[in-house]
Amino acid sequence: MEKMKRAERMVAITQVLMLKPNVLTPLTLFAERFGTAKSTISEDLMAVKGSLLLSGQGHLETISGASGGVRYIPGIPTEEATQFLSKLAERLSDKERILAGGFLYMTDILFDPAILRPLGLIFAGAFRDKLPDVVVTIETKGIPLALVTAEALGLPMVVIRSGNKVTEGSAVSINYVSGSSRRIQTMSLSRRALEPQRRVLVIDDFMKAGGTALGIKNLMAEFEANVVGIGVLVEDRMTAEPKLVEGYLSLLQLKELDMFTGKTSVVPVNTD
Amino acid sequence: MEKMKRAERMVAITQVLMLKPNVLTPLTLFAERFGTAKSTISEDLMAVKGSLLLSGQGHLETISGASGGVRYIPGIPTEEATQFLSKLAERLSDKERILAGGFLYMTDILFDPAILRPLGLIFAGAFRDKLPDVVVTIETKGIPLALVTAEALGLPMVVIRSGNKVTEGSAVSINYVSGSSRRIQTMSLSRRALEPQRRVLVIDDFMKAGGTALGIKNLMAEFEANVVGIGVLVEDRMTAEPKLVEGYLSLLQLKELDMFTGKTSVVPVNTD
Numbered sequence: 390m391e392k393m394k395r396a397e398r399m400v401a402i403t404q405v406l407m408l409k410p411n412v413l414t415p416l417t418l419f420a421e422r423f424g425t426a427k428s429t430i431s432e433d434l435m436a437v438k439g440s441l442l443l444s445g446q447g448h449l450e451t452i453s454g455a456s457g458g459v460r461y462i463p464g465i466p467t468e469e470a471t472q473f474l475s476k477l478a479e480r481l482s483d484k485e486r487i488l489a490g491g492f493l494y495m496t497d498i499l500f501d502p503a504i505l506r507p508l509g510l511i512f513a514g515a516f517r518d519k520l521p522d523v524v525v526t527i528e529t530k531g532i533p534l535a536l537v538t539a540e541a542l543g544l545p546m547v548v549i550r551s552g553n554k555v556t557e558g559s560a561v562s563i564n565y566v567s568g569s570s571r572r573i574q575t576m577s578l579s580r581r582a583l584e585p586q587r588r589v590l591v592i593d594d595f596m597k598a599g600g601t602a603l604g605i606k607n608l609m610a611e612f613e614a615n616v617v618g619i620g621v622l623v624e625d626r627m628t629a630e631p632k633l634v635e636g637y638l639s640l641l642q643l644k645e646l647d648m649f650t651g652k653t654s655v656v657p658v659n660t661d
Numbered sequence: 662m663e664k665m666k667r668a669e670r671m672v673a674i675t676q677v678l679m680l681k682p683n684v685l686t687p688l689t690l691f692a693e694r695f696g697t698a699k700s701t702i703s704e705d706l707m708a709v710k711g712s713l714l715l716s717g718q719g720h721l722e723t724i725s726g727a728s729g730g731v732r733y734i735p736g737i738p739t740e741e742a743t744q745f746l747s748k749l750a751e752r753l754s755d756k757e758r759i760l761a762g763g764f765l766y767m768t769d770i771l772f773d774p775a776i777l778r779p780l781g782l783i784f785a786g787a788f789r790d791k792l793p794d795v796v797v798t799i800e801t802k803g804i805p806l807a808l809v810t811a812e813a814l815g816l817p818m819v820v821i822r823s824g825n826k827v828t829e830g831s832a833v834s835i836n837y838v839s840g841s842s843r844r845i846q847t848m849s850l851s852r853r854a855l856e857p858q859r860r861v862l863v864i865d866d867f868m869k870a871g872g873t874a875l876g877i878k879n880l881m882a883e884f885e886a887n888v889v890g891i892g893v894l895v896e897d898r899m900t901a902e903p904k905l906v907e908g909y910l911s912l913l914q915l916k917e918l919d920m921f922t923g924k925t926s927v928v929p930v931n932t933d
Contacts (some may be wrong), residue, residue: 393712396668400712403675408718412775440672442663490727494829496854500820502812503684527803531822540774548772557766568741582768613700 398423399437403432404447406437406461411543415458429534434459445469452607464539465510473507478641480537481623491648493655495623499530499594502553504538508640509537512592512620515638516542519617521590523583525548527576527605534622535592542590549578550606557581561611565604576604578612589614596621598631606634613655668693671709674702678709678721678733683815687730704880706731717741737782745779746795746929750913753895756923759890765927768893769868771802774809784864784892788814791849791889793862795819795855799848799877804822806894807864810879816860821850821877829853835882837876839869850884862888868893870912871904878906895927 402419412565419430438449438579445466451459463474477498486494498504512534521542526535529548539546554561557579564573583589591605602619609616624632624639645654665673667882674691691702710721717738723731737745749770758766768778784806793814799821800808811818825834836845855861863877874891881888896904896911899918917926 391714396671396708397712397715398669400671400675400709401716403672404679404713405677407676409775425883437672437845438668441676443665443669444673446676447723448884472888483862488829490828492828495855496829497817500818502808502818503681506812507809516728528682529771529804532801532804533818536772536774536777536805540778544774545769546772546774546805548768550801556762556764557760557768573852579768581766 393423395433395436398425398430398433399440400435400598401606402433403441406459406621407447410461413452413458413460417605418458419656442563463510464514465507468577470507470511470514471657471659474640477504478655478657481641481643481655482653484653487646487648487651487653491646493623493643493646495594496530499622500533502533505533505585508534508540508622510540511637511640512538512590513541516590516618517622519590520588521570521617522587522588524592525549525583525605525609525614526592527551530595531593535593538590544590547578547583549576549577549605549653553577561608563604563608563611565607566600574604576608578599578608580656583614585613587614588617588644591616591619593619593621594630595623595625596632598630599623599634599637602637604634624658665695666829667705667708670702670705671712674705675713678728679719680732680762682719682733682812684736685724685730687848687858690905696707707745729831731780734898735782736786742779742786742930743929746783746912749776750927750929753913753915753927754925755857756827758808759920759923759925762847765895765915765916765918766867767926771894772805774805777805777809780812780894781811783912784810784862784910785933786812788890788892791862792835792860794859794888794903796862796864797821797855797877798864799823799873802867806866810864810892814834816862819850819855820849823848823879825849833880835876835883836881837879838872839876846876849879851881855884857885858883859886860889861890863888864892864893867897868895868909869897870906871906871909874909892912894928 390570416427420427441520445555447464452464464570488494524539524544526548535546552575558582562575567574573654589609606616619637621639623641641655643655688699688702693697708747719736722734760766794802795805796816797819807818824847831852834847834849839846891909893911895913899915913927915927
């Protein structure tokens with residue numbers, strides 16, 4: 390490859406690192422690829438680091454030593470996160486979203502990559518210092534949210550199945566009472582899907598009474614897992630009843646959903 | 662903000678564009694943010710474009726005119742895609758993956774963001790010129806694959822539900838025979854989840870006889886949708902029977918899975 394100029398190398402380095410968030414790349418890889426000295430790459434990286442810092446959108450982390458290198462840690466500035474959640478709350482507070490049974494239609498939001506990506510960055514920022522090993526969710530609607538969070542943290546995802554339909558070798562099943570249906574349900578997880586004693590971050594789309602989250606905590610105990618955090622997108626706050634789990638983080642709160650007047654109110658948690 | 666140097670601006674531009682793949686950003690946004698003339702931004706973009714071209718990992722697309730701008734189109738070089746699929750095939754050809762009933766354990770792969778991301782880029786590259794409006798899948802295991810494909814194409818995702826559990830207003834349900842279970846099953850999609858007459862790309866993790874894919878095609882017909890492509894990660898090729906659908910793209914083929922000898926063979930499609 391023809392020798393690149395510094396600015397070109399800086400762009401190429403930014404691209405390589407952003408394509409593999411959280412992955413440590415040794416400096417020698419860049420030195421070989423660009424045919425330059427490692428010291429030149431170090432200088433390039435300092436400049437890239439400074440430039441990325443200006444945006445507040447994620448930063449470079451350098452680890453020195455023989456097994457060291459550099460990685461891109463994705464992030465979202467607090468102000469941008471706040472604005473994004475405000476807009477999302479407004480979008481969810483639309484009477485057209487009221488479904489029969491007093492539910493809120495959120496599926497379009499939960500399956501839209503452009504909305505999911507910032508949500509994953511927000512959850513990742515909130516839980517990174519809890520050092521989770523894996524992101525756990527329960528099918529179906531929470532899966533994309535858990536996936537983008539896992540990717541922002543550089544972790545794998547594990548999906549608990551509803552019912553008993555696990556066909557993947559021996560599985561652990563537990564019964565739980567979902568707050569939204571008030572019925573006894575079953576959730577299962579294959580033994581091979583999760584090693585024992587992992588640090589688990591639980592991510593889900595909605596919490597009503599917390600019955601599902603409590604079920605997940607109980608199931609995780611069967612895997613000797615340590616639940617280091619629980620994050621939900623929307624928390625039902627229409628009743629004052631305490632939830633069945635504590636210490637969770639919700640980004641939005643559903644304050645009102647009146648099927649007769651059509652009034653719906655979803656608000657960001659920190660503006661409450 | 663202090664005036665930035667060209668190299669710094671180029672890095673910042675790369676970051677902004679890569680954070681929002683497929684989204685058109687007007688040049689004026691950069692000009693305002695960096696306090697420079699639009700012509701300077703144009704020159705920066707030319708240099709960024711050239712630098713990104715060298716990696717083959719996605720490129721910039723510029724659209725001129727008043728409503729124009731620039732966007733980052735993610736991509737993966739053919740050689741890298743081939744290597745990635747070879748390694749993945751090898752990893753899947755492990756006798757430890759054989760499950761009771763003659764199934765192949767793929768869940769860890771299907772829920773790992775680091776593996777999903779390149780797969781999404783490969784599917785996106787294969788189907789971009791079919792101009793889909795939306796990526797459709799059926800729960801559960803195909804959801805992450807469909808999501809990363811949707812993101813790489815800049816599209817929303819729609820998830821068909823198994824059974825009749827749709828609680829989102831009026832829904833369309835159809836019966837189908839899944840090749841793997843040979844039982845009659847039901848799939849449903851809420852009317853509000855998919856507008857009529859969309860161009861649909863179907864993505865799923867596994868195809869045995871093609872019964873599920875045929876079911877999805879039939880369900881899509883109820884929404885007057887035009888199925889412009891079908892992509893599956895692994896296709897079962899252990900029998901010579903023709904599939905129930907035609908014109909699909911599979912990335913990997915399962916050639917052998919012998920529960921007695923423990924021999925499993927998964928191969929990339931293009932090395933066949």
